[in-house]
Amino acid sequence: MVNPKLLSVATAVPRHRLLQADALAHARQIFEERVPAFARLAPVYVNAGVETRYLSVPLDWFARPRSWAEANRIYLEVAEDLLAEAAGRALEQAGLAASDVDTLVVVSSTGIATPSLDARLLRRLDFRDDVKRVPLFGLGCAGGVLGLGRAAQLAASGEGETVLLLVVELCSLTFRWSDTGKSNQVATAIFGDGAAAALLRGGEGGEGAAVSAWGEHAWPDSLDVMGWSVEEDGFGVIFSPRIPEIVRTGMRSEVDRFLARHGLSLSDIDLFACHPGGAKVADALEEAFDLPEGGLEHSRSVLRDYGNMSAATVFFVLERMKADGIGGRRVLVQALGPGFTAGFAVLEG
Numbered sequence: 001m002v003n004p005k006l007l008s009v010a011t012a013v014p015r016h017r018l019l020q021a022d023a024l025a026h027a028r029q030i031f032e033e034r035v036p037a038f039a040r041l042a043p044v045y046v047n048a049g050v051e052t053r054y055l056s057v058p059l060d061w062f063a064r065p066r067s068w069a070e071a072n073r074i075y076l077e078v079a080e081d082l083l084a085e086a087a088g089r090a091l092e093q094a095g096l097a098a099s100d101v102d103t104l105v106v107v108s109s110t111g112i113a114t115p116s117l118d119a120r121l122l123r124r125l126d127f128r129d130d131v132k133r134v135p136l137f138g139l140g141c142a143g144g145v146l147g148l149g150r151a152a153q154l155a156a157s158g159e160g161e162t163v164l165l166l167v168v169e170l171c172s173l174t175f176r177w178s179d180t181g182k183s184n185q186v187a188t189a190i191f192g193d194g195a196a197a198a199l200l201r202g203g204e205g206g207e208g209a210a211v212s213a214w215g216e217h218a219w220p221d222s223l224d225v226m227g228w229s230v231e232e233d234g235f236g237v238i239f240s241p242r243i244p245e246i247v248r249t250g251m252r253s254e255v256d257r258f259l260a261r262h263g264l265s266l267s268d269i270d271l272f273a274c275h276p277g278g279a280k281v282a283d284a285l286e287e288a289f290d291l292p293e294g295g296l297e298h299s300r301s302v303l304r305d306y307g308n309m310s311a312a313t314v315f316f317v318l319e320r321m322k323a324d325g326i327g328g329r330r331v332l333v334q335a336l337g338p339g340f341t342a343g344f345a346v347l348e349g
Helices: 020-031 045-048 059-063 068-094 116-123 140-155 181-192 244-261 278-289 297-306 309-326
Strands: 005-012 014-021 052-055 101-105 132-136 162-170 193-201 207-216 226-231 234-239 271-274 330-337 341-348
Touching: 005 068, 005 101, 005 309, 014 020, 014 193, 014 234, 020 045, 020 052, 020 101, 020 181, 052 193, 052 207, 052 297, 068 116, 068 162, 068 193, 101 116, 101 140, 116 132, 116 162, 132 140, 140 162, 140 193, 140 207, 140 226, 140 309, 140 330, 140 341, 162 309, 181 234, 193 309, 244 278, 244 330, 244 341, 271 278, 271 297, 278 297, 297 309
Parallel strands: 101 132, 101 162, 271 330
Antiparallel strands: 005 193, 005 207, 014 052, 162 193, 207 341, 226 234, 330 341
């Protein structure tokens, strides 16, 4: 099998830019009187490793309770716009038209869309009416890497098969005014909105890094580690405090197994494109991979400038890495998500 090529990567964010200091001030207005422990929780905003983020709505939208229906209406509108923007950039970079795409893979877990987002995009971009569509929901923060693996597998299935992977997560719209729990404070301190697009092509020829391996690992008895609970006013965020410890103690062995299945070891990896999650998760990943403190430079800079955009985040990391030049080096792409699941991919620059 000839490894599919990653032809292009592009990203997009909504227009409402949020400074972390303003996020803390607004959270204090909303929660201080209703959350007795808010003063103890407030440092999470300072220590999150986030300086700026981008939101689908102005900050004052969050000042009062909103219904799930209202939030989802905004999700549909903004998600479609961002995906169209990111897709257009990725196609332009690769010198392709929408009509050249054989398969659309669309990843999102922060809203509900039926017809799915890919179907909605058919009227926005000039995709063929026989384009194959693969919507993926529920993969959370791991969705970008797992989606990359699915897209690579589909691209490898046919000579010249062109697959457009689209990822959009509007995490801010999952904010629940009524939720006074710690996980909601963490989410409010780190979540941002963004979208990404990646074009892959199977067969010989084409410029770009080869996607040479992909895989995943799900830890047993871990459904309570990360995910959504369905509440009256929307998705309730689930973040276990065990996540950094699971990464610290369990990630390395699973990466080693994944790489060994493809004849590689960690010493063969030159660059790490990791979904940072948050500052504590980035610390744990650096420890697991024997990297120096701050070694996940691109992951930390994306967290600083955009926050945690769930599945889309890893493509912002890849975009920055590509801009600096992969230059023949081997990249491990990694992310964690509900399940509790780790997704892996290897790029050969």
